[in-house]
Amino acid sequence: MMKDVVREQAQEQTQAGLVTVRRAVTDLLRQFGMTTMFGNPGSTELGLFLDFPEDFHYVLGLQESVAVGMADGYAQATRNAAFVNLHSAVGVGHAMGAIFTAHKNRTPLVITAGQQSRAILPFDPFLFSSQATELPKPYVKWSIEPARAEDVPLAIARAYYMAMQPPCGPVLVSVPADDWGRLCEPVQARRVSRSIRPDAAMLDRIGRRLDAAQRPALVLGAAVDRDEAWDEVVALAERHRAAVWTAPMSGRNGFPEDHPLFAGFLPAARERIVGLLSGHDFILALGAAAFAYHIEGEGPHIPPGSELAQIVDDPNTLAWAPAGTAALGSVRAAVRDLLQRPEPPRRDDPPRRAPAPRAEPTPLMSVAYVLQTLAETRAPDSIIVEEAPSARPVMQRYLPILQSETFYTMCSGGLGFGLPAAVGVALGKPERKIIGLIGDGSSLYSIQGLWSAAQLKLPITFLILKNRSYAALREFAPVYGFTPADPLHGVDLPDIDFVSVARGMGCGAARVSDPGALAGALREALDVSAPFLLEIDVA
Numbered sequence: 352m353m354k355d356v357v358r359e360q361a362q363e364q365t366q367a368g369l370v371t372v373r374r375a376v377t378d379l380l381r382q383f384g385m386t387t388m389f390g391n392p393g394s395t396e397l398g399l400f401l402d403f404p405e406d407f408h409y410v411l412g413l414q415e416s417v418a419v420g421m422a423d424g425y426a427q428a429t430r431n432a433a434f435v436n437l438h439s440a441v442g443v444g445h446a447m448g449a450i451f452t453a454h455k456n457r458t459p460l461v462i463t464a465g466q467q468s469r470a471i472l473p474f475d476p477f478l479f480s481s482q483a484t485e486l487p488k489p490y491v492k493w494s495i496e497p498a499r500a501e502d503v504p505l506a507i508a509r510a511y512y513m514a515m516q517p518p519c520g521p522v523l524v525s526v527p528a529d530d531w532g533r534l535c536e537p538v539q540a541r542r543v544s545r546s547i548r549p550d551a552a553m554l555d556r557i558g559r560r561l562d563a564a565q566r567p568a569l570v571l572g573a574a575v576d577r578d579e580a581w582d583e584v585v586a587l588a589e590r591h592r593a594a595v596w597t598a599p600m601s602g603r604n605g606f607p608e609d610h611p612l613f614a615g616f617l618p619a620a621r622e623r624i625v626g627l628l629s630g631h632d633f634i635l636a637l638g639a640a641a642f643a644y645h646i647e648g649e650g651p652h653i654p655p656g657s658e659l660a661q662i663v664d665d666p667n668t669l670a671w672a673p674a675g676t677a678a679l680g681s682v683r684a685a686v687r688d689l690l691q692r693p694e695p696p697r698r699d700d701p702p703r704r705a706p707a708p709r710a711e712p713t714p715l716m717s718v719a720y721v722l723q724t725l726a727e728t729r730a731p732d733s734i735i736v737e738e739a740p741s742a743r744p745v746m747q748r749y750l751p752i753l754q755s756e757t758f759y760t761m762c763s764g765g766l767g768f769g770l771p772a773a774v775g776v777a778l779g780k781p782e783r784k785i786i787g788l789i790g791d792g793s794s795l796y797s798i799q800g801l802w803s804a805a806q807l808k809l810p811i812t813f814l815i816l817k818n819r820s821y822a823a824l825r826e827f828a829p830v831y832g833f834t835p836a837d838p839l840h841g842v843d844l845p846d847i848d849f850v851s852v853a854r855g856m857g858c859g860a861a862r863v864s865d866p867g868a869l870a871g872a873l874r875e876a877l878d879v880s881a882p883f884l885l886e887i888d889v890a
Contacts, residue, residue, distance in 0.1 A: 373531040375504040375538055377404050382540035383511055385434045385461070387778065389422040391415045393438030395465030395478060398531035410778065410807070413799035415442045417771045419449035420797055423458045424736065424775025427577075427759060432459035432514045433775070439465045440480035443487055443523070448765050448796075453521045454490040455763035456602050457577065457665075459514035460521035461507065462487070466496060468529040483525035496525035500533035512543045517664035517681070519577075547664060549680030554688055557635065557660045557676060562695040564633035567593040570617065572639025573762060574664060575605030580683035581755035584637060587686050588612050590694070594631065594701040597747075598639035599624070602762035605638065608751035615704055616747045621648030629654040634675075636661040638682040640668050641675060645764075707748040712866035715890045718742045718816060720866060722749040725786075725814070728873045732757060734783050736776055738769025739790035739816050746788070756780075767796030770813065774800050777809040784877065787813040792821045792844055798852060804882040805857030812876045813858070813884040815849050853884035864888035 370378070376399075380386065387408045390396070403409070412418030415437050422433035437443050443450075443464050453460050466472075467479035480486060484494040493513045497506045503526055510522040561567055575584055584605055588595050595606045599619035606613055617624050624642055628634055634641075634657055641661050642652065652673045653659045659675030661668075662685045669677040678685065710719035722745060731753050737746065737760045752758040759776060761768040773787035794815055804811050821842040833839060853860035859879060863872040869887070876885040 368536070369534040370537055371531065372500055372503045372533050372535050373399060373401065375535050376507055377407065379504055379508055379538050379540060380434060381406070384431055385511075387425065388434045388436055389418045389425070389775075390436030391418050391438065391442065392436060393442060393465055393478070395439050395467055395528040396436055396463075398528050399436065399463075399526075401531070411803065412771065413802055414797070415446035416449040416767055417797050417800050417803065419446045419453060419460070419462075420768050420771030421775040421778070421800065421803065422460055423449065423453045423456060423768065424759065424772030425779045426458050426460060426775070427456070427772075428756075428776040428779025432461050432511055432519075435460055435462045437462060437464045439467070439478050440483070440486060441478070443480070447487065447490070448767055450487055450521055451490045452761045452763040452765050452768050456761060457519045457574070458521065459519040461510050461514055462491070462521055462523045463507070464523060464525050466525045466527040469500070469527045470529070472527070480525060484523070487521075487523045490521070491523045492520045494523040494525070496527075497530075500527070500530035501535040503530050504535060504538040508538050508540065512541075515545055516543070517545060517547055546684060547680040549662060549678040549685045549688070551688075553676070553678040554662075554685055557662070557678060558689050558692050560633055560658060560660065560676075561591060561635060561689065562692065564591075565698065566631050566701065567591050567633045567635065568614070568628060568631040569593045569595045570598050570634060570636040570639050570641065571595060571601070571605035572598040572637065572663070573601045573603035573605075574638025574682050576603035576755055578638065578664070578682045579755075580638070580686055581605055583683055583686040583690065585610070586690055590690065592698040592700050593635075596627070598636065598641075599643045600645070600762055600764065601639065602760050604752040604758045607753050609753055611700065611703055613704060614701065616744075617642065619643055619645035621652060622650060625651060625654050628657065632657050634659045636663070636675075637686065638663055641672050710749060713890070714866075715888065716864070716866045716869065718745045718818075718889050719749050721816065721869065721887055721889060722746050724869050725788075725873060726750045728870060729786060729877060730784060732783065733877075734759070734776055734780065734785050735788055736760070736769055736773040736785060737788040738766065738793040739788055740764075740766075740793070741790060741818070742788075742816055766793045770794055770797045771800035771803070773811050773813070774804050774807070774809060777804070777811050778807065785809070785811045786877070787811055789813060789815055791815055791817045791819065791847065791849065794849070795844075795847075799856075801853055801858050801882065801884065802856040808881055810880050811882050812879065813853070813882070814876070815884060815886045816889050817849065817886055818889050819844050819847075849884060849886040858882045858884050860884040860886065862886040862888070
């Protein structure tokens with residue numbers, strides 16, 4: 352009865368030009384093209400879903416980090432902010448690892464978090480967030496709990512514009528439970544520019560130095576593919592006959608890895624970067640930090656006698672860069688301007704990257720053999736969503752990425768992104784085959800995403816590289832003084848049956864350990880039009 356009265360009052364007020372906060376927000380989201388919501392709701396969020404619009408789609412994750420991971424993949428695939436709904440303080444807390452990854456990925460997310468009703472906030476009620484705007488910091492660009500219910504739609508509009516402005520990233524709006532039914536004025540979406548053109552004088556300086564270089568190199572970061580600059584960067588490299596490297600810890604690829612100018616991947620270690628870039632007199636980093644390190648190092652940041660320039664859309668990245676000229680702005684706009692310059696002097700091609708040696712089958716398959724077979728089996732335009740840290744150096748040799756927007760991983764180093772992100776990418780690109788290439792240890796941070804994939808009937812093939820350990824830690828241990836004889840605690844993962852887990856969540860599944868059966872098993876798994884998990888035993 353009370354609900355009917357509220358609806359009648361809302362209808363009367365709507366005729367007077369006012370609508371409920373709920374209606375204003377969903378109308379605004381529709382204008383933004385954000386009719387898919389991701390979440391794991393609690394009691395304080397239920398008010399959003401009363402009279403839920405028929406053209407909206409709610410994607411349920413069985414844990415908040417899974418919901419954010421799916422939204423991250425979806426936002427990257429659609430190039431638009433994704434809407435996420437989390438439960439008060441505990442839900443945001445559960446999701447913080449995924450929010451951190453979205454922050455590092457530069458993924459635009461509009462996150463709403465529930466809050467208890469305003470009338471009982473003075474009494475520290477159950478399930479309220481005492482410092483809702485502070486909880487997600489510093490990994491959101493902006494956070495707010497509006498002072499009035501009537502301000503919620505405007506806050507969400509501002510959140511969208513901020514999330515989409517370079518550098519993109521997550522934002523958070525805390526919404527008290529009783530705000531959704533209050534009345535407010537509708538909000539119309541505005542057109543807000545998202546392109547930053549680099550300073551012309553600085554870009555001319557970089558262009559002149561690039562033209563004069565004898566042995567230039569390009570270092571590409573994730574922003575190249577995020578900014579749809581793949582084709583322009585290929586043209587720039589070919590014009591200057593520049594060697595092309597992928598920056599350390601890059602979550603996207605920006606160049607075809609079978610191209611004669613592709614030189615390889617830079618590691619996150621200072622001395623090794625300097626060694627690999629030695630011989631280049633000018634280094635231009637595009638959409639990349641110069642440089643991301645994982646371990647401490649010594650000496651110069653670039654080879655002696657070389658010069659560094661950087662074009663990126665994040666002023667903070669430019670501020671901490673240890674050396675070089677820097678320009679702030681869109682990679683695509685900058686490269687297009689550089690391509691308008693007169694033709695540079697003709698240069699010889701840099702040395703070609705040596706091909707990887709052929710991986711041969713062994714009784715317990717190597718990761719190289721598995722990824723080599725996958726490269727020979729998959730369609731070139733299929734999309735790899737990867738989270739297998741110990742396998743990544745091998746992947747970079749045996750599983751080349753050949754097209755734009757066909758590779759996603761996390762820029763953060765935190766685990767739990769890959770499996771739910773594959774679900775989000777599949778939702779955002781329904782016409783494409785999605786391959787989730789996941790380590791067994793990584794998968795367990797967000798294994799609940801299999802259920803979401805099964806419920807949505809998405810064409811994802813999950814490949815679990817099962818080495819029964821956190822293998823990346825074994826490889827990293829010598830950096831901290833471990834010898835092969837020293838025990839390493841907490842890295843073994845025995846006795847996990849991923850086939851049973853997948854079937855229990857509604858996915859088809861199989862296991863392969865025989866190298867002679869691998870190619871056939873991959874073909875069958877990739878041909879399935881529903882979610883399917885293939886557990887692959889590797890050394």
